[in-house]
Amino acid sequence: GNSVTQMEGPVTLSEEAFLTINCTYTATGYPSLFWYVQYPGEGLQLLLKATKADDKGSNKGFEATYRKETTSFHLEKGSVQVSDSAVYFCALGNSGNTPLVFGKGTRLSVIA
């Protein structure tokens, strides 16, 4: 079955540091891949997505590239801010609006 594995946190970085959160997946067919973010006290929000191999999703300075050859969708940001402190979830979805399969989440804390 489908599954998502993402690096365990927590991750603590200083402001302006480079961020990578690893995400790999196992899936049948050609899934779409997502990163969702959950800020403290708030609900899940879509951060970015990619629907096919080699697509790059980007938003708010974050990027992730859909790599079919390595079954990965790593999240990166060149310079994190304190306001990026949140829990980040990698997720996978197949076509036809089926339920998403989520990783366990990675908590990021950015300190000034």
Place this chain on the structure above:
Amino acid sequence: GAGVSQSPSNKVTEKGKDVELRCDPISGHTALYWYRQSLGQGLEFLIYFQGNSAPDKSGLPSDRFSAERTGGSVSTLTIQRTQQEDSAVYLCASSSKRGGADTQYFGPGTRLTVL
């Protein structure tokens, strides 16, 4: 526009009582999903409605859990004879039907505490 709303935002109940959690999806969204977020467990799919089709109940953890969706819009998740292990944040999401996996929009969740 209005997003997905859920009520109540917090629910504290005693073990053995029944609870009902409500979800109002984004208007026009045909698909509606319930997930559960437990500490240390990540997000777990519970049940999914797509239009008028029979719901996919494959994620429900026991027969104490059920859900319905009336008129293709509002959904209610019911947990009967609650147990302490049911304590979690229950999230609802909705999406529109298109080709490919469309974005799911999440509500703020209902935090359920079973004493």
